[in-house]
């Protein structure tokens with residue numbers, strides 16, 4: 001991929017947080033930076049992170065495998081991560097998730113929409129249990145949702161994407 | 167919001183004072199006065215001693231006395247680190263998030279006081295990846311404000327003490343809440359637990375002396391230093407002083423965070439603060455510490471919420487994440503949800519946990535889908551017996567009490583899912599193929 005100038009600056013800022021001989025500590029923040037653009041990491045991204053920190057790509061691969069927020073497969077532009085863990089499930093989150101998948105034209109376990117805009121996924125607790133049903137879209141919280149509210153959010157993001165695309 | 171048990175909140179002060187997340191508002195309400203007092207009028211040992219005297223215990227789950235922990239930090243080894251556990255991933259827990267979103271300066275002030283007490287000049291706040299927006303927004307802004315006003319950086323209040331504070335995000339792994347896994351993660355490794363000893367106090371981050379404390383724990387330090395130990399001890403019980411934020415979730419009318427003096431009965435939390443059970447139904451079980459807790463039966467509803475009473479009643483206070491099940495909820499389904507959580511989050515390092523959570527998930531699923539037998543119910547017991555005491559870290563051990571008490575209290579629900587017909591109709595071989 002190669003870092004943009006802005007990313008290069010961000011990377012330098014990140015590295016300043018850790019002792020000079022502890023660059024490895026920056027691996028998660030560097031991966032976030034590399035993933036920010038398209039929501040997943042390809043081989044070039046992984047190599048760029050390894051190179052920036054002076055570490056082996058195999059280590060970067062093992063890190064990506066361990067932490068669920070990093071992805072090596074293409075996903076939608078918007079990651080919709082719906083919590084269906086016990087506290088939320090006690091307040092109807094499982095049905096909410098099922099209905100959402102149906103309206104998005106996806107199977108009961110979620111997946112990516114045909115236009116590659118949205119990936120819908122079930123996740124475990126995201127620390128918003130009092131505001132079920134809840135989800136994160138690209139790590140931003142959406143809480144105490146009704147079907148209508150989330151449909152509106154989705155429609156808004158769709159419109160935004162088609163404006164940008166056009 | 168009014169809370170009849172507290173005239174003013176000690177921790178959730180934003181509920182009494184609007185916009186306290188802004189530094190000017192915070193400063194107008196005693197903000198950073200504890201830090202000034204600590205740095206100018208107290209030695210580092212004085213600060214540790216007042217925290218010891220307050221009886222404050224860790225709010226991350228284990229309840230270890232905070233001042234005692236600080237006292238373990240060796241004086242002559244440098245550098246030292248303060249690492250704040252803001253991983254908050256236990257299902258049913260959402261209190262640290264509210265503190266950081268709405269009252270961040272009280273927390274930051276507590277972190278700086280901790281650093282001063284133990285002689286650390288660098289603090290890392292490790293948050294779960296899902297706090298990305300919070301850490302790039304409100305929390306970073308609060309830290310920037312603290313730097314601008316000179317509460318962070320070089321020679322704070324013109325003393326010799328300097329302190330830097332950095333935010334660091336994990337990336338989706340519950341195990342990183344375990345303090346040694348957290349330290350590995352912060353070092354850029356996979357978040358798997360370390361063996362102890364050495365303890366983090368001696369060899370923690372980068373093998374240097376390190377204090378690891380929870381967000382809520384450190385938010386308590388600020389009022390303790392400002393008002394003193396006696397003031398703090400007006401709240402709570404002799405052995406569990408202070409107030410505690412309880413995250414209330416599940417089948418109640420008003421889920422949310424509620425700050426109460428330790429020792430308040432669970433009934434008060436559920437009925438008065440939480441507005442009782444949805445549709446006036448009956449409580450079936452209380453999980454007082456998230457997915458990691460045992461099920462307490464409805465007969466335990468009058469238990470005082472302090473560390474000792476909760477343990478005596480067969481539960482634990484933990485991080486006080488009360489998940490409430492009512493009579494409409496199937497106990498096997500609820501236990502299965504938690505077992506699945508742990509299977510998902512097992513770091514895979516040791517086999518009792520990795521294999522145990524795998525087999526538990528499979529047997530639960532088999533039961534729920536109607537293929538279970540009586541032996542499967544016994545198999546669940548066998549699996550948790552083999553896990554108990556044999557896991558490398560507490561994550562694996564946390565699986566056991568929830569499953570065990572679910573079986574103890576609601577065995578009939580398990581057995582009603584098991585059928586003798588399954589024993590003859592379905593050869594085990596096929597079942598293994600279908601389910602495992």
Ligand SMILES: Cc1cc2nc3c(=O)[nH]c(=O)nc-3n(C[C@H](O)[C@H](O)[C@H](O)COP(=O)(O)O)c2cc1C
Nearest residue numbers: 224225226251253254255343344345379380383560
């Ligand atoms: C599996 C596991 C998960 C944990 N998760 C958290 C967490 O999310 N936040 C937290 O503060 N402590 C968590 N802890 C407890 C920490 O290991 C540690 O005891 C705590 O951060 C110490 O801080 P305290 O003394 O202020 O409570 C967890 C422990 C285990 C075993």
Ligand code: SF4
Nearest residue numbers: 513515516519559562
């Ligand atoms: S018990 Fe073992 S496998 Fe489970 S999280 Fe701890 S170290 Fe990892």
Ligand code: FES
Nearest residue numbers: 083088126128129
């Ligand atoms: S269980 Fe859904 S946010 Fe906690």
